[in-house]
Amino acid sequence: MIGTRRSSAAKYASALVFAASFLFLNSAVAQTGYQPSPANLQARREFQDAKFGMFIHWGVYSVLGAGEWVFHERKLTLDEYNKLPSFFDPEKFDAKTWVALAKSAGMKYITITSRHHDGFAMFDSKVSDWNIVQRTPYGKDPLKMLADECHRQGIKLFFYYSQLDWHNPDYYPRGRTDWNNGRPDHGDFNAYLDNYMDGQLRELLTNYGPIGGIWFDGMWDKPDADWHLAKTYALIHQLQPAALIIPNHHEKPKPGEDVQTFERDLPGQNTAGFNTEYISSQLPLESSDTLNDSWGFNIGDSHYKSPAELERRLVRAAGNNSNLLLNIGPMPNGEIQQEFVTRLHAVGEWISKYGDSIYGTRGGPIPPGDWGVTTQKGNRIYVHVLDWGAPLLALPPISGKVESAKWLIEGTPVSFTQNADGLILKLPPLGEEVVDRVIVLTLAD
Ligand code: FHN
Numbered sequence: 001m002i003g004t005r006r007s008s009a010a011k012y013a014s015a016l017v018f019a020a021s022f023l024f025l026n027s028a029v030a031q032t033g034y035q036p037s038p039a040n041l042q043a044r045r046e047f048q049d050a051k052f053g054m055f056i057h058w059g060v061y062s063v064l065g066a067g068e069w070v071f072h073e074r075k076l077t078l079d080e081y082n083k084l085p086s087f088f089d090p091e092k093f094d095a096k097t098w099v100a101l102a103k104s105a106g107m108k109y110i111t112i113t114s115r116h117h118d119g120f121a122m123f124d125s126k127v128s129d130w131n132i133v134q135r136t137p138y139g140k141d142p143l144k145m146l147a148d149e150c151h152r153q154g155i156k157l158f159f160y161y162s163q164l165d166w167h168n169p170d171y172y173p174r175g176r177t178d179w180n181n182g183r184p185d186h187g188d189f190n191a192y193l194d195n196y197m198d199g200q201l202r203e204l205l206t207n208y209g210p211i212g213g214i215w216f217d218g219m220w221d222k223p224d225a226d227w228h229l230a231k232t233y234a235l236i237h238q239l240q241p242a243a244l245i246i247p248n249h250h251e252k253p254k255p256g257e258d259v260q261t262f263e264r265d266l267p268g269q270n271t272a273g274f275n276t277e278y279i280s281s282q283l284p285l286e287s288s289d290t291l292n293d294s295w296g297f298n299i300g301d302s303h304y305k306s307p308a309e310l311e312r313r314l315v316r317a318a319g320n321n322s323n324l325l326l327n328i329g330p331m332p333n334g335e336i337q338q339e340f341v342t343r344l345h346a347v348g349e350w351i352s353k354y355g356d357s358i359y360g361t362r363g364g365p366i367p368p369g370d371w372g373v374t375t376q377k378g379n380r381i382y383v384h385v386l387d388w389g390a391p392l393l394a395l396p397p398i399s400g401k402v403e404s405a406k407w408l409i410e411g412t413p414v415s416f417t418q419n420a421d422g423l424i425l426k427l428p429p430l431g432e433e434v435v436d437r438v439i440v441l442t443l444a445d
Contacts (some may be wrong), residue, residue, distance in 0.1 A: 031237070032256075034256040040237070040241055044283075051318055053324070056329075057296040059296065062331060064084070072179065090333055091138070093334025095148070095149035110158065111159070116162050119167035127200045144207070156212035157211055158215050161197075163221075176221050205243065234256070244284075248261050251276055261288060262287045263288050263289075264288070266316060267322050287317050288324075289326060291304060314351070315373060320373070365381065371393060372384045379444075380442055380443070383440075391427055392427065394422055
């Protein structure tokens, strides 16, 4: 037996060192030492100025009209799910209509599922034939058409990309969402990451012109796995330095990531139960949510949010220094259901009047409250009174002298007093229901 019998303390200590290094290796390393390029920092500012994006969950799962988790929820086998693409023929898909709808809603960017957890590529991939061009009667690449149209209409396009894969045999060992769908109990996860995933990411960052970034999802399926983040993040930043990496891993941001996104929650909130309460003070923030209760097309989900709810959601996101990424799930024929179109047009109508108090702003300076939020831009502070019926609104002190206070829409003055204790705004009695009563405070230079 070589060497002395090591004391249990020594064994315990080295186990600790090993565990710590493994955790460090795994979580912190990502793209250690990552310095965002000037183009990336500019893209981050433009992202924050944009404030409002369209999330699109669309795939062969749309055919069943039961959301994007139908493969898992119905515990289908591979053979069963492999039939779906042959039914997917979205002859009504029109990139111009989709992009125009996003613009009409006041949205400045689109994030579409290039590949969801079923692993099916909604683009022309040479890495695997499990894709829309080779496996569907449609046989065309909708992401190419969408990318071209976005470039034409000045809308940034982001690609959602699922790291979780319920279809690829090399996604092995499988994770928390596993069920026996007929895949073999062996596979090469490193090959899955390095060849398959990075191969497809290279296609998405090479064949579609300049893109806004990659919106990752699914790491939460194997939270302790080594996802080769350093390699994947470096690949993305090397191919398109301005592309933003937006990981929906529900954890504290890791080196190499460019935006922190929260699902179904405002930054720091965790009503969804899986979001981190950590809020990055460095990275732009985003909050994603559904227009009804579903991400993918769900024929039985008519629980639509009202335009007022959506507008308030956007304002509260802005007041929390965050973007809102609002989701639609198009139908399998490529059309977007009227319930979504009507509400997006209504939001567009609203933001065409209130946009100044949203676009290009940052949250604050007064922290969000039940009464409402504030946004700021240059020497202007926008006080968004969302839920306050009393005649006086007392706000904490702000730095800078308020020169004038006016209603954003009417332009008429609002009487106020400002002293060291704070700012008091005199509000007329509430008339008809107003989504957001906005007062513009102009600060003296
Ligand atoms: O499982 C996915 C879900 O299908 C959807 O894509 C959302 C969107 O943020 N993310 C995951 C759930 O956390």
